[in-house]
Amino acid sequence: MKIITIAICLGFPFLSLVSQSTENKLNVLDRKAYERSIQKNSNKELINLEKKIPGITLDIKYATRDNFTKQVIYKEPKAFARKPVAEALRKANLEFLQLGYSIKIFDAYRPYAATVKFFEIVGDTRYVASPKTGSRHNKGCAIDLTLVDQKTKRELSMPTEYDSFRKEAWAEASVSDPEILKNRTILISTLSQYGFRVNKTEWWHYDFLDCSGFEVLDIPFEELE
Numbered sequence: 001m002k003i004i005t006i007a008i009c010l011g012f013p014f015l016s017l018v019s020q021s022t023e024n025k026l027n028v029l030d031r032k033a034y035e036r037s038i039q040k041n042s043n044k045e046l047i048n049l050e051k052k053i054p055g056i057t058l059d060i061k062y063a064t065r066d067n068f069t070k071q072v073i074y075k076e077p078k079a080f081a082r083k084p085v086a087e088a089l090r091k092a093n094l095e096f097l098q099l100g101y102s103i104k105i106f107d108a109y110r111p112y113a114a115t116v117k118f119f120e121i122v123g124d125t126r127y128v129a130s131p132k133t134g135s136r137h138n139k140g141c142a143i144d145l146t147l148v149d150q151k152t153k154r155e156l157s158m159p160t161e162y163d164s165f166r167k168e169a170w171a172e173a174s175v176s177d178p179e180i181l182k183n184r185t186i187l188i189s190t191l192s193q194y195g196f197r198v199n200k201t202e203w204w205h206y207d208f209l210d211c212s213g214f215e216v217l218d219i220p221f222e223e224l225e
């Protein structure tokens, strides 16, 4: 800021532009920078959700071709989130277990390179995050999920399939089937009690609200363990 102030005072608009563009550049951490960051703040650690949360299942769509890109994006089907996010999800899952359900994760922490790839494929920030900003998934702070029956592991009926671009996927879209409405309501309201807010246009996407200070990361899953 000091440089900008001085530059403006001295009437050097060129210098102020240069320092502003540096400030606006997205800060993306590689593995080494991430490791330094967790030494300073252990809450920044990415936790393996499958190991941390008893009873959850994974169905990581981007590790298969069964996703909107029709390409395999991840080398491994893994799910990670920052420590407080993982802890909140563990508590929410305990509540779901009491109802006879458990969480099934479609996607969690997403390396920044995957967000860049999505944008190359789709090229429209209405549907995918802009590489200029990254997404909360890149910060280990958002989870895509649904509920399954605890015993059979069958998915509960929800308004649409995962990653649907249809209007029915909106979190407040009207639902005529009472069972589907009940399932969506339990999912959204329980997660909201643990600090997660549903995305307006995606019933399966939940942002953890307390994510200040968590940077965008670009570390492939295989480098995390």
Ligand SMILES: [Zn+2]
Pocket (backbone or CB within 6 Å): 107, 137, 142, 143, 144, 204, 205, 206
């Ligand atoms: Zn999402």
